[in-house]
Amino acid sequence: IAAFALNRIFGFSAANIVMVYMLSVLTCAIFASRQIWGAIASVMSILVFNFFFTEPFRTLQVNDPGYLITFGVMFITAVISSTLTRKVKDYARSNARKAYRTEILLETSRKLQDASTLEDIAAKTAEQLGMLLERNIYFYLGKPEKDNAPIVYKVHEDAPEILDDTELAVAQWTYRNNKHAGYTTQTLPGARCLCMAVRSTDKVFAVVGIDMERREIPAFEEGIMGAILNECAFALEKEEWMLSSKESAVRLQKEQLRANLLRSISHDLRTPLTSISGNAETLLGNGEQIKTEQKNAIYKDIYDDSMWLINLVENLLSVTRIENGSMELNLQGEIMEDVIMEALRHVNRRGKEQEIEVDCDEFLMVRVDVRLMMQVIINLVDNAIKYTPPLSIISIKAKRFGDRAVISVSDNGPGIPDDQKEELFRMFYTVNHSVADGRRGMGLGLTLCQAIVGAHGSKIKVYDNVPQGTIFRFELKVEDVKL
Template structure:
C-alpha cells in the first residue's frame, strides 16, 4: 500500500481555489461598495457588505485562516477605498479606529458562527454518509457469493469510507495468502513496501490469534447469545504507517485488513465504522463457512444413504443369481451322470444367463461409479450409427430368446460423434430391458433419424409399456418401478441401468426420454451429436 504521490498537489490546488473565492468575494464587495458610495449610501451599508463577504468566505471555505484573513483584508480595503483621505491608509478621524475594531470583531464573530454551523453541517453529512455505507455493507454482504466476494465487498466499502488504500490478507493456516486490494490502489507497489505491509499484517494475525486463544480459555456458556458485529472486539493494531484490523469472530480469524494511515488522520468515528464493516465481513465469512460445511455434510449424508441403499440392493439382488449358479453347479457336480442331456443343457443355460446378468450389473456399477467420481473420460470418434446398432445387438444375441430384434435402416448415412463403447452400453441396457420385460415373440426395433444438429436413436418394443406414474422417475437411481406394470430396469435390479444411460447420454450433450408406443409398448429415445458426412470427389 504505497503512498499516493498526488496528495500534495491536490492540497495546494484546494488552497488556491479557496483563496481565489475569498478574493472574488472581497473584490465584489469593494465594487458594490464603490457603487453605494457614489449613490450616497451610508458607511454602515458598505461595512455590511464586507461583513457579508466574510460570512460567505466562512461558508465556502473551511478553516479559520481564511476567515481571519478575509476580516483583516475587509478592514484594509474599507480603509483604503472609503475612509477620508481615500485611496490611502491614513485616517484623520480617530473615530474610524473604533469603527475598524468593531468591524473586525463583528466579522470574526459572524464568521466563527458561520464556520461552526458549516462544520456541524459537514459533520452531519459525513455521519450520514458513513452510516449509509455501513447499512449498504450489510445489504451487499447478504448477496455475496463465496469468501472472495465477501472480502471484495468489504474492501470496496472501506475504500468508500476512508478514501485511502486498503488491502485484505486472507488467513491460510498459520500464514497469509495473496492480498486482495481495494479498487484504486496501486498494485505495483515497490517490493520493499509490499513486504513490509505483509510482515505487519502477519504480526497482527498472530496477535489476534493469541487473543482468541486467550479468550477461548474461558469459553462463554452455551446459553450465551450469538455474536453480532458490534459485540466483536476488533482492535486496530498500529504498525509502521498503517493500521491492521483482524477479520475475526470469537472463535476464528479469517484474515487481516490493512489500512494505509499515513495519508491522513483517521478519526475515531471512521475507525468505529471501519471496525463495524470488518465485523460484518467476519460474521458473513463465518456464516458462509457454516453453510458450506452444512452443504458438504448433506452431500456426505446423501452419499452415505446412496451407499447404504446400494449395499442393501446388492445383498438382496445378488443372492438370487448366485444361489441359482451355486445350486446348478452343485447338481452338475454331484448328479451329472443321472441328468439327461436336456436337463444338463438347461442348467448350463441358467448358469450362463445368470453370470451374464452379473457381468452387466458389475459393468453398470463400475461405469456409474466413474461418473460419480468425475474420472470418466469420453473418447470421441466419428461412428456410423448402424455399426453401433450391430455391435449392441451382437452382445445380446444369446439373450434374445424368442424376441425379434429388428434394426430399421436409416434413410441416409448417419454419423455421430460419440464414445462407442459407452453408447453400446446404453443400447445394451435398453434392449436388454426390452428383452426381459416383454413376452416371447415380441418385437424390439432400433432406429435412428436426423434432427438438426443431433441424431435421435429409438428403442421401441410392443410389450406392456411403462406406467404413467413411473415415467418421470425411470431414470432416477435406485428406482425400480414399484407401481409399474413392468419394472423400469433389469429383472433383478437396484435401479442403476437407466440412471447410467442418462449419465452417458447427457455426458455426450444429449437427452433421453421415455414415452408410450402405439398401440402398446414403450419407446426409449435419446439424442447424440451428429457428425457431418464428408464426401470426397
Template sequence: MDVRTDGDIADSFWWRRTTLTRRTPLYDACVSVGLLVAATIVGALLDHPGLAPSIMIVYVFAVQLCAFFTWSRLYCLLSSAAAVALYNFLFVGPRYSLSFIDRVYPGMFFIMFVVSLVSSSIALALRRALAQAAASDRRTHMVLETNRMLQRCADQQQIVHAMATQLARLSGCPVVWYSADAEGDDLLPRATYTAVGDAAPVHELAPQMPPRLSASAYVGTPLDATYGGSAFYGIYLTVRTGDGFVRSGDPASVVGVLAIVAAPDVLTHEERTLADAIVSEGELALDRARAMEAREEAAVLAKNEQLRANLLRSISHDLRTPLTSISGNADVLLDQGSTGTAVLDAQTRRGLLLSIRSDALWLNATVENLLAITKLEGGGMRLSTTLELMDDIVEEALRHVNPAVREHDLKVVACDEPALVNVDARLMVQLVVNLVNNAITYTPAGSHIMISISVDDGRVACSVADDGPGIAPEDRERIFESFYTANHGLADSHRSVGLGLSLCRSIALAHGGSIEVAAADPHGSVFTIELPAADVSFDKE
C-alpha cells in the first residue's frame, strides 16, 4: 500500500512540530527583545520633529508582533511596559532619563501601555483560536485519512503498516512494531516504519519487550534497563482486538505494541490524543478484518456443508436405485424353483446377471470418480506422467466405456501427426471414458458420437461430439460443478451423481489443460479437452 502521496500531511505536522520545539522561555524572551530593539532602530530613523506619534505606533506594532510570535500573556505585559519605558527613555525629553517634564506624558504613556496590552492580548487570543482551529482541522484530516487508509487494508500486516506510518508522520520519529512470539508470550520487534511509509528491518535500538502478560505495565512509560533496553525511551501504544468491554483487562487480547522511538514528552497532549485515536481506528480495522475472515470461513464451511448435503442426497437417491436392482435380481435368482416359483431359463438368468454386473460396475465407477475428484481437488494425488499418444489414450478408453455404446454410431477421427502429451495415462483414460459415457447416457439410441484429435499451435485437442438434444446455455456455465447435471439441477433422474464432468475438469486442470463445452451444429454438444503438447527433442550428434 502506497502512502507517499499523502506527504503534505507529514509536512504540515513537521512544521508544527518545529514551531512547538521553539516554545521555550528563552526563545520567547529573545523574540521580545529582538522586536523591541528593531522598533527602537526604526524609531531612531523616525526621530524627527512631528513624528513622535509614528514612533509610538512602531512600538505598539512591535508589542503586537510579540503577541504573534510568543505564546504567553506575560510577554505581552512585559513587552508593553518595556515599550513605554523605551519610548520615554529614548524619545521623550529629557532624553536618556525616565523622568518627564510635560504633565500630559503620564496619561499618554498609560494609554500607550493599555493600547499595547489590549491589542497584543487580542492578537494572542486570535492566534490561539486560529491555532486551535488549525489543529482541529489537522486532527480531523489525519483521522479521516487514517480511516481511508485502513479501509483499503485487507489484512493485519497492511493495517499495522498504515497505523505505524501515520504515527511516524504525527511524531516525526520512527515507529517500531512489536508482536507476539509464536513460541511464547514475548513481544519481539518486527519492523521499523517511517513517515513516508517505508518498512525497514529493526535496528539495535529496539530491544525485546516485556511479556504480553504485563502489557499494561509499560504502556506510555519509558523502557529502561530493567527490561534489557539500553538508553532506549519510547511512547508505547498497545494494539488490542476483541470486545472493547473486556479486552482492556485481557492480556490475550494484545495483538502487539507500536513504539514511537522518541522521548516520552515529545508529543503534546493533543498529539497523544490523536495517536490514541489512530490506534483505536486501527483496532476497529483489525476487528473488521478478523470478522471478514470469520465470515469467509463460515461461508466456506456453509458451502462444504451444502456440498455434503448434496452428496448425501445424490448418493441416497442415485445409489439406492442400482442397489435395489442388484438386491431384487439376486433375490429372484436365489428364490427360483422354491416355494412353487418357476425355474428361470438360461437366457433370463443371464439377463439378470448382466443387470447385476452393470449396476455393480456403475457403483464402482461412481466410487472411483468420487475418490479421484476428492484427491485431485485436495492436492492428495500425485500425477505419474508418461509420454503418451492421444490416439492410444482414446483407444484404451473405448475398451472401458458403457456397453450401451453398441446402440450408438461411434466414430473416431485420428490426427494426421503424432499427438504426443505428457500425462497420467490412467487419469486421462478415465477422463475420456467419462466424456464418452456422458454422451451415451444423455443421447437416445442411434445417435452419432464422434471423437476427434488434432494438434494446433503447441496444443493437443480431443473433442467428443454428439447429436443429442444438447445442453441449454444456462446449464453450460455450471455443467462442470460437482453434483450438477444439465436440465436436472442436482442429479436425480439419470443414473448419475453429477461427478463425471467435475472430475474431467479437475483432471484437465491438473495437467495444465482446460475443458470446454459448446453447442454442436445443428444440435447436440461438443466437449473439448486441450492439453499442452509434449516437447520432444532429439540430440543430433
C-alpha cells in the first residue's frame, strides 16, 4: 500500500519501489518471531510488485523477461537480508541472555558475601540457581536424609517440597562419592534430577538437586552454574571455619574461666578454712581455760567464716547452673518486703556494724523466684558491707511505679569510680582488686546478680548516691492481687 501510494504521489521508479519492498522484508524479519516469515514476506513482495507495477498490470503475468531476473534478485536479496537481520537479532538476544546470566553470577558473589549463616548461604544459592536455570532447585545442607528437609526454590508452584525416595537415593550417592549423578550423567541417568556436590578438595558440604524436566542445560549456563557452586562451596567452607574458630574461642574461654575459678577457689577457701580450723583447734585444746567472752568471739568468727563459705558455695553452684543453661525460674507472686526481710536474716553478721534501713511499699507483690531473688539481695547487701566502713548506712527500697517495682540497694560509702562501673558485673572483677576487710573476694556476686535479674527480664544499673556512695537499682514485674 505504501509503495502504491508513493508511486501515485511522487512517481517513484521501479527501483525505488523495490527498495520499499526490501524495507518491508527487513521490518518483518526484525519483528517476526520465526525466520519463515521473512521468506514469506519476500515471496509476497515479489507477487505484489508484479501485480501492481509490471505490465500487464493487476495480473501475475510477466511480458518483459528482464523482470524475471529482477524478481530473482529481489527474492535472493530479501532472503539474505532477512537471514542476516535474524542472525543479528538472535546474536543480540544471546548477548542479552549472557549478560543476564553473568549478572546473576556477580550478584551471587555479592549475596554470598553478605550471608551470615549456613542456611542463608544455601537459600541464596538455591535462589540464584533457580533464576539462572529456571528450574526447581533442592539444596541439602550436609547429608541428604528424609529428616533433613532441603531448602527449595520453586519455579513451578506445584513442585514438591522434598525429593521422592528415588531422587533422594541419587542425592545420597552424590554425597557419599563426591561426584555428580543423575540426569545427563553416566551414574543413575534415569533420574529426573541432576544432583551436584557442593565440595572442596576433600569434603562435601552440600548436595544440590536440579529438576531437569528432561531438558539439558546449555553449555554457557552450565559454566555459570559451576561457578556459582564453587562460590557457594567457598562461602560454606569459610562459614564453617568461622564457626569452628568461634567454638575454639568459646572452649578456650571456658578453660580460662575454669582455671580462674579453680585459682580463686583455692585462694579464697584457704583463708576462712584456716581460720575455722585454727579457732576449732584453740577451743579443743584450751577450751576450759578460755573465758566466756573470748569463746563467744571465737564462735562468732567460726560462724562468720562458715556463713561466708556457704554464700561462696551458693554463688558457685548458681554460676555453674547459669553456665550450663540449667537455671530454671520458679516464678510466683511474693510480697517484696517479706523477700527482703528473709534475705537480711542470711546476711553475714558482720553486717551489724553497718546500719541497714528498709523502706518498702505495703503489700507490694512481685513475680519472682524467691530463692534466687533472696540471693540477689544478700549479694548486694554483702557487697555494700564489704566496701563501706563501719557505721555506714545501707538502705534497701522497694517502690511501685505503674506495673513495675523498682528495687534499690544504696550506701553512703566511698562510691565507685565511673571507669569501673562498666566492669563491675564481669566475672572475677573486684573494685580496685581488693575488699574493705582485707579478704580477697572472687568477684562472682555481682555477675550472678546480673544473671538472675536478667532472667527476670530486667538489668541492674549502677548510679552515684548523692552526695556520697553507690546505688544498685533494678526493676521487677508487679503481680496484681485479684480479689
